Amino acid sequence: MDLALGAGQQVPHANIKEEAQASILGLKQERNDLSLSKPASNDFSKLKPKVINKERTARCALNSFKSLLPQISNISDDIPVFQQFQEEIEEICNLEEIARVSVGIFGTTGCGKSTLINTLLGEKKYLPTSAMEASTSVIIEVAYNKSDVPEQQLCAEIVFIDQNEWQDEIRHLHQDVVYEFKNSKEGEIIGTNPDSLTAQAMTKLAAVYPDLKAEKLAKMKVKDVLKINPLSDVLGKITTIHEPRSNINKFHKRIKAYTDSGNSSCKASAYWPLVKLVKLYLKCPLLATGLVLVDLPGLGDSNSARGNVALNYMSSLDHIWIAADIVRAVDENIAKELLGKSFKRQLAMDGKCSAITFIMTKIDSVVPQEIIDSRGLSSTSLKSELGQLRKLDKERKRVNDQLQQESKESKSNKRKRSDSTSPCQQSQSDTEMTTSERLKNTFKQLSQQRNDLNTLITKKCIDERNTYTQARISEQYEQGFIELDEECIREENDSLPPILQDNLPKKLNIFCVSSRAYRKLKGWLPMNQEFPAFNDLDSTNIPNLRDYAIGLARGKNGRIVENIITRYNILRPKLIAWAVKQDIDIPLSLNQIIDLRQALNTGLGEFRKACEKVINKLITNMRSTNTRKIGNGIVKIDLAKWIEDTILSEEFSIIQMPVGTFKATLRRDGVNIKKGRKTINWNNAFADLHLKPITKPWKDIFQNKMVELHDACAQELKRHLHEFSVSYQKSLLEHDYMPGIKLIDEIPFLEPLICEKVERARIVFNTHARKTRQAVEPMMKKMMLPIYKECLQY
Structure with a gap:
């Protein structure tokens, strides 16, 4: 805040000063309304113009400061005020790095997840699909390639254990x-x-x-x-692969060599058991937004190193997409069973219940009659179309019968005319041909009408199944958290209202897509594959899913954009105040300057003390809340109930477990992951028993109470800032001192910064809380290792 008051210093390099002054005055020509109001809607399609506008504004601000930075750097050594200008501009320019928004995608076997990812990326094959379908598939992370070198447009890093x-x-x-x-x-x-x-x-x-x-x-x-x-030469190393964009097939093959487990006849050593992670860097517009797609087929991988990486990714993901074949999704209760109780507990405690998105794939795989029968559509929405179809079938049969009869008569008449062809007989033959052609054309038209009607029926069946599946998946997902809520209430034995359901999304994001139809329309599939129910790209819902993904990335990066605009609006007036002489060369007596400085220092001192009290109050409230709600929720475990909930529970299944499986689980330190079967994780179950009593208070604290406390803190800080502003303005009433007035004008721009910094502090606090929760399972494993080893002796 002393920048404006010290703006009258002399610059030894006049020409450099004049250049900097001219550039700074250029900022004055830019529009002043860089700070835009925060949109109220969460609908990305409606927000898109405003979001793009704001991003362009932030880009203009960054470009202005980047062009100014070299000139300020040249004179920053000579003028202290310019050193501070330089530091602030560099800090703002460093905000240019877009935020990483990680989206983890996993799904059921054969759901077409690899095809979906490649389709979203806009290419026939970026990812090695055969490896992804194999039981030994690796984790694949796909991010944006920032390199401008043509030979490095396609990049991969193979990370070995x-x-x-x-x-x-x-x-x-x-x-x-x-x-x-x-x-x-x-x-x-x-x-x-x-x-x-x-x-x-x-x-x-x-x-x-x-x-x-x-x-x-x-x-x-x-x-x-x-x-x-x-x-x-492999273990602990990272192998890098580079290829130009034109060599995508070669790039695909080189990656496949490290990930493909299908070639078991090869006599040379293979790499796939040693690969922990594959990172792909691609020049893809979808990824340029900061989006990072993480393919997690390894959630059921028996390789412990890859399994650990998968679990680490799951805990740090911003969003989780679950892909499932729409044909089996409802019957397999995918929303409830795939997300186990322990995983739902983690989502609830981390406040990520709304971070889940379901992707129903293969909507082009449809048998209309099955849907008509199962949904009773013959008497409802498709009654008219099915009636028309029956009429067309009858008419086609009648015309076809006539055509067959006409063909028989034509052959008979042809034999009779074989000996002589009079003009009268020739005329009769022409008439028969005309009748035959007319019937064929009629049959062809009826067939086309039937095909069109069938396509319409198929579309309606697809829409009906999509709507039904979306409703059922939402119900299953919500029911899973209702059961978890009821369990928490039983655990606490209280009458508090359920809170885990409170933060469930009002509308669960569920997309029903067809990657194959999209790829067919793009010309990526053979000509013999037809999907007549999909006549344009939008009907496949892939563009909608891609826009949704971009919206997720822009949502997180929106905070950075706001921060850039806010800080630009704070620094810009300071720079202009220095450059415009008439604003700063106002004659003041020494006593007046001393009075102004004293008023400023007094106000700042009171403001700092007030801020310290507010922050200390926040810390005290956070500690007392944690102690009261979580500390009191930790109770001694009842041994009899513990045995019932563990040894005799379905998660452990020790009583029914085969001896071989039991021993194998012991040998694997309590974790046994087998292809096609439910994962056995005793450590997770032990941790779950300790987390169960504190799930509801934990969720209440970190997703509700902490938000309230931090919001209250931000409001108090803004109030004290306003009080400082009012107090200092009184000192300026007697003197028309422009630097002081401009300092006051900066204060409204500081309020968003206060909110942003308080919110960042809350996010950091929640991050540490999540890490604390995640540390429970490793701690249980460490404590149980001696017991596992001892059990193996029997």
Whole structure:
């Protein structure tokens, strides 16, 4: 705030000063209304023009400061005020980096997720689809490529697991093989059952060590296995791949070499068991918004390193998309079963209930009659169309019968005319041909009408199924949180109203899309594949999903845009005040200057003290709230109830669990992930038992109470700022001192900054809270490891 008061200093380099002064005065020509009001609607399609306008405004502000920065830098060493100008401009320019908005996508087997991602990216194949469909698929992160080098338009980073991670993986696999070998009958060849632990272990190990056999492995030690192929050139390393845009097929093949597990006949060592993560950097407009797509097929991956990466991603994602085949989504209760109770608890505690989006794929896969029968459409919305269809079928049959009869008579008459062709007979033949052609044309027209009507019926069936599925998925999703709420209420044994449901989205985001129809319309599929129910790109809903994704990115980056505009509006008047002499060269006596400075220092001192009190009050309230609500919610676990909720529960299933599975889970430190089966995670279940009593108070504190406390803090800070403004304005009433007036004019622009900084503090606090919650499961694992090892001895 001292910038304007010290603006009358002399510049030793007059010409440089004049250049800077001219550039600064250029700011005066720019429009003043850079700060735009915050839109009230959440509908991206309505917000789009305003959002784009605001982004352009922020871009203009950044460009203005970037052009000014070199001139200010040249004289900042000589003038203290310019050093501060330079620092503020550099801080604003550093805000240019767009925020990363991560969207994790996972789904059921065969739901077409890989095709969906490639379609959204606008390419036939960016991602290696075969790897994504395999049980050993890796995690793939897709972000924007900032490089302008033509040879690097396509970039990939292959991240390998390190030595310790691979050693742990071999240890688990080795233990599986040894266990089956010890329990096999004499002469029995282990690993012949493809579903056995040994077969699954050898699939991975044989890929890296092609000559290694199960019987030989069972008699080896882990350190001996590692000596076969040290893999020092791969483990813990990152391999980078670059290709120009024109070599996309080559780029795809090079990635596939690291991720494809399908070529089991290859005698050379394969890389896919060692790959932890693949990062793709692409020149895609969708990604230019800051959107990062994270493909998470590894949520059911038995590779512990990849599983850990997947879990880490899940906890840090901004949004989660769940893809499911629309044909099976409702029957498989995807919204309730795929998101387990523990995962829903995490969403509730982290305040991410509304971060879930469901993507129903393969809406082009439709059998109209099945939908008509199941939804009773023959007597409702499709009654008229089905009636027309029956009439057309009858008419087609009548015309076809006439055509067949005409054909028979024509052949008979042709035999009779074979010996002689009089003019009269020739005329009769022409008439028969005319009748036959007329019938064929009629039949062709009726067939076309039937096809058009069938397409219309198919469209209506698709729309009906989409509407029904969206309603049922929403119900299932909400029901899952209702059950979690009821459990929390039973756990606390109180009569408090449910709060987990309070922050559920009023309308769950559910998209029903057809990637194949979109790709067909784009000319990416063979000509023999037809999707007549989809006559334009919009009918596939892919463009809607893409706009929605862009909206998610712009929503998060909107705060950065607002911050740029606000800080521009604060700094711009300071710069202009320095450059415009008539604003600063106002004669004041020494006493007047001393009075103004004293009034300013007094006001600032009172403002700082008031701010400290407000912040200390916030901290005190946060601590007392946490202690009262969460601390009191942590109770001693009832052992009998604990056994019922764990050992005898469905999550553990220890009583019904086969001995082999039980031992395998112990060997894997309490986590057993098998393809096509429910994941066993004892550590997560143990953690869930501790988190269950505090779920509701935790959610109430971090998603409700903390918001209230921080909002109240921001309002108090703004009130004290206003009081300072009023107090200092009284000092300016006696003197028409323009720098002081301009300082007062800056204060309204400081209010958004206060709100932004308080909100950032709340977000940081919530981030630490989320990390605290996430630390419970690793802590439970650490505590249980000695017990797991002891149980393995029996």
